[in-house]
Amino acid sequence: MIVVGWLDEFMWGSLVVLQIFFLALIMAVTWGLLGAAAKLSSNRAAKLTATVFTTIFRGTPELLVLLIIYFGSAITLTSIAQFFDPEVKFVDIPPLWAGSFAVSLIIGAYATETFRGAFQGVDPGTVEAARSLGISSTKTFFYVRLPQMWRLALPGFGNHMLSLVKDTALVSVIGLEEILFTADIATSVTIQPFTMYMVAALIYLGFTTVIMYGVRLMEKRANRHLEGGR
Amino acid sequence: MSFDIALIIESVPKMLVGVGITLQLLFLSTLFGTLLAIVTLLMRIGPFRWLRWPAIAYIYFFRGTPMLVQIFVIYYGLAQFEFVRDSFLWPALRVPFWCAIIAFSLNVGAYTAEILRGAVQGVEKGLLEAGSALGLTARQRFIHITTPIAVRLSLPAYGNEIISLMKSTALASTITIFDTMGVARTIMAQTFKPYEVFISAAIIYLVIVWFIQMGIALAERRFGRYMKR
Amino acid sequence: MAQTEQDPIIRLKNVDKFFGDFQALKKVNLEVFKGQKVVVCGPSGSGKSTMIRCINRLESHDGGRILVNGIELNDSLRNIDAVRSEVGMVFQQFNLFPHLTAVGNLMLAPRLVRKKSKAEAREIAMRYLERVHIPEQADKYPVQLSGGQQQRVAIARALCMNPEIMLFDEPTSALDPEMIHEVLDVMVELANEGMTMICVTHEMGFARSVADLTVFMDAGEIVEAKPPQEFFENPEHERTRLFLSQILSH
Numbered sequence: 001m002i003v004v005g006w007l008d009e010f011m012w013g014s015l016v017v018l019q020i021f022f023l024a025l026i027m028a029v030t031w032g033l034l035g036a037a038a039k040l041s042s043n044r045a046a047k048l049t050a051t052v053f054t055t056i057f058r059g060t061p062e063l064l065v066l067l068i069i070y071f072g073s074a075i076t077l078t079s080i081a082q083f084f085d086p087e088v089k090f091v092d093i094p095p096l097w098a099g100s101f102a103v104s105l106i107i108g109a110y111a112t113e114t115f116r117g118a119f120q121g122v123d124p125g126t127v128e129a130a131r132s133l134g135i136s137s138t139k140t141f142f143y144v145r146l147p148q149m150w151r152l153a154l155p156g157f158g159n160h161m162l163s164l165v166k167d168t169a170l171v172s173v174i175g176l177e178e179i180l181f182t183a184d185i186a187t188s189v190t191i192q193p194f195t196m197y198m199v200a201a202l203i204y205l206g207f208t209t210v211i212m213y214g215v216r217l218m219e220k221r222a223n224r225h226l227e228g229g230r
Numbered sequence: 231m232s233f234d235i236a237l238i239i240e241s242v243p244k245m246l247v248g249v250g251i252t253l254q255l256l257f258l259s260t261l262f263g264t265l266l267a268i269v270t271l272l273m274r275i276g277p278f279r280w281l282r283w284p285a286i287a288y289i290y291f292f293r294g295t296p297m298l299v300q301i302f303v304i305y306y307g308l309a310q311f312e313f314v315r316d317s318f319l320w321p322a323l324r325v326p327f328w329c330a331i332i333a334f335s336l337n338v339g340a341y342t343a344e345i346l347r348g349a350v351q352g353v354e355k356g357l358l359e360a361g362s363a364l365g366l367t368a369r370q371r372f373i374h375i376t377t378p379i380a381v382r383l384s385l386p387a388y389g390n391e392i393i394s395l396m397k398s399t400a401l402a403s404t405i406t407i408f409d410t411m412g413v414a415r416t417i418m419a420q421t422f423k424p425y426e427v428f429i430s431a432a433i434i435y436l437v438i439v440w441f442i443q444m445g446i447a448l449a450e451r452r453f454g455r456y457m458k459r
Numbered sequence: 460m461a462q463t464e465q466d467p468i469i470r471l472k473n474v475d476k477f478f479g480d481f482q483a484l485k486k487v488n489l490e491v492f493k494g495q496k497v498v499v500c501g502p503s504g505s506g507k508s509t510m511i512r513c514i515n516r517l518e519s520h521d522g523g524r525i526l527v528n529g530i531e532l533n534d535s536l537r538n539i540d541a542v543r544s545e546v547g548m549v550f551q552q553f554n555l556f557p558h559l560t561a562v563g564n565l566m567l568a569p570r571l572v573r574k575k576s577k578a579e580a581r582e583i584a585m586r587y588l589e590r591v592h593i594p595e596q597a598d599k600y601p602v603q604l605s606g607g608q609q610q611r612v613a614i615a616r617a618l619c620m621n622p623e624i625m626l627f628d629e630p631t632s633a634l635d636p637e638m639i640h641e642v643l644d645v646m647v648e649l650a651n652e653g654m655t656m657i658c659v660t661h662e663m664g665f666a667r668s669v670a671d672l673t674v675f676m677d678a679g680e681i682v683e684a685k686p687p688q689e690f691f692e693n694p695e696h697e698r699t700r701l702f703l704s705q706i707l708s709h
């Protein structure tokens with residue numbers, strides 16, 4: 001089989017995908033929490049900013065976001081660099097970072113809505129009960145609200161993680177050597193496009209399957225306390 | 231670096247030509263994809279076990295892999311096979327536009343089938359029991375009770391799916407289709423002014439999304455007259 | 460401010476509370492002494508919940524003064540937390556933490572507020588679960604308990620903080636009739652042990668047998684406050700009479 005010779009390249013590509021996945025995941029959770037906090041705050045400006053953020057990043061094609069971030073940052077950086085040194089031709093943010101950042105903004109916009117919904121889904125009575133026991137508001141957040149939010153946010157957030165891992169395929173467009181890029185190269189050498197792109201597809205299918213089962217396990221854990229309810 | 235307003239004014243009309251292609255991609259894929267979803271749903275929840283597995287496998291594959299990879303498999307990949315090149319479908323399969331339509335439709339079909347399944351399962355059991363008590367057959371219950379309620383239940387998720395498809399059509403630009411995104415990328419390659427070009431494109435997409443959202447809200451009101459808010 | 464035996468442990472002086480333009484409490488005055496049991500009743504929307512929620516500052520009052528155990532309730536965070544750890548509260552809807560077991564619900568505040576070790580907190584928790592007669596339910600989650608059991612867990616949760624005062628907001632209204640008595644029994648036991656209690660309830664049997672003072676509220680005002688004997692046999696105000704005739708007739 002011709003694929004075997006390319007397996008190590010595909011493995012390196014997969015590692016790149018994992019890198020983007022985790023980088024973007026951390027950033028997306030951050031944007032999501034900040035966005036949700038802003039949307040729930042009473043500060044008008046914060047609310048408006050968060051709404052603009054979610055509207056833009058949920059309403060524009062992922063590819064477009066990626067290209068704006070990558071080429072936009074590149075042209076900005078280049079002109080700044082040329083200001084100091086006219087010899088400079090082109091400066092860009094490494095595609096790995098530009099790609100992770102772009103993907104994280106998109107997923108972060110969706111996560112904002114998920115986190116906000118989860119925050120509002122927590123029974124306010126339990127928060128009052130904690131406050132009436134003299135538990136401080138910070139501790140109430142971490143010990144009472146967050147564990148309940150987690151359960152409510154998991155199904156939505158699981159879907160966001162699936163979108164995230166699939167969105168990493170886009171980053172090949174800005175030249176990052178991940179799975180799809182590897183398939184491109186392998187195709188041009190072997191002239192077996194179906195085989196190579198299918199390999200890429202199956203690797204992604206592996207990733208999404210793992211995430212799906214992982215989320216299912218976490219949901220089971222998070223819902224332990226609802227089993228055998230009356 | 232300065233912001234080139236003239237370029238925006240110049241490129242927006244060019245992109246509007248691309249909008250036509252974007253809308254064609256959107257419309258045709260929604261149509262074919264929804265039909266495919268209904269067939270898949272019936273296979274998935276129907277009485278025949280041997281029809282269930284292909285439906286499950288199809289849904290699993292298309293929901294579990296990136297759209298861009300699917301497009302490449304169909305557009306570049308199928309040509310690897312002699313029998314595909316010899317078949318009567320080849321004239322369509324070598325055209326990027328139709329390959330994109332096929333990829334998008336298959337994708338929408340898989341997602342929508344799951345949305346519809348969720349909606350069908352979300353119909354209250356009591357209503358179906360009431361139907362049986364009145365002597366309706368299983369088929370009549372499905373057509374007259376399950377279907378109308380499930381349609382209403384699935385609308386919000388279906389709407390999100392259409393918006394998500396609209397954004398995905400931008401991927402068509404990777405196989406040389408000059409949709410909105412394709413035109414934007416061409417102008418960008420000529421001018422290297424990413425902000426002006428891509429932000430104009432983004433605004434166009436946001437406007438289209440806004441129109442779709444209005445349409446969905448209308449449909450929800452139309453189909454949901456009997457629902458309490 | 461020094462606290463003497465004669466001073467009331469809770470004192471509300473001309474307390475006002477507004478929700479927007481709506482005045483939920485109008486110049487409410489109330490004094491509760493250590494060990495006293497006060498039952499509050501009145502029609503829906505009369506401000507009963509609002510009043511007791513002000514006492515541990517789940518709501519902040521807009522006028523007048525509230526003193527609990529000699530501490531003035533104002534915007535000082537330290538005062539609020541001090542008061543809250545002295546005052547236990549039991550809610551109509553139980554408000555148990557759904558993600559924690561019964562014993563976990565009881566352990567949370569001792570651990571976070573009193574900084575007890577896990578073992579200590581568990582020991583305290585088990586002691587109070589025994590007091591409300593459900594030690595065998597310790598490791599169940601709230602959804603796996605009956606309403607009466609849930610409310611007893613909620614009472615035990617409040618008791619774990621060793622409060623001087625317990626506030627109850629219609630603790631039995633969300634319960635099926637057969638479960639009401641198991642919660643009332645626990646409350647009577649608590650009363651007999653000398654706990655200071657303010658209890659919003661329409662269980663008039665409980666009021667008669669336990670209360671030292673019965674308070675009737677209507678439209679944000681305390682209309683009448685008397686020992687139960689007088690209150691039931693000789694209500695002074697027309698509104699009280701009307702209310703009593705309604706709830707006692709069924």
Ligand SMILES: Nc1ncnc2c1ncn2[C@@H]1O[C@H](COP(=O)(O)OP(=O)(O)OP(=O)(O)O)[C@@H](O)[C@H]1O
Nearest residue numbers: 478479481483501502503504505506507508509510
């Ligand atoms: N958070 C709030 N915002 C606005 N109005 C409120 C709020 N909480 C209570 N109110 C109003 O204040 C009034 C008193 O409410 P409260 O809950 O104290 O009544 P209650 O006597 O406990 O009634 P119930 O027997 O129904 O529990 C009511 O008219 C209620 O509508």
Ligand SMILES: [Mg+2]
Nearest residue numbers: 507508509628
């Ligand atoms: Mg009340």
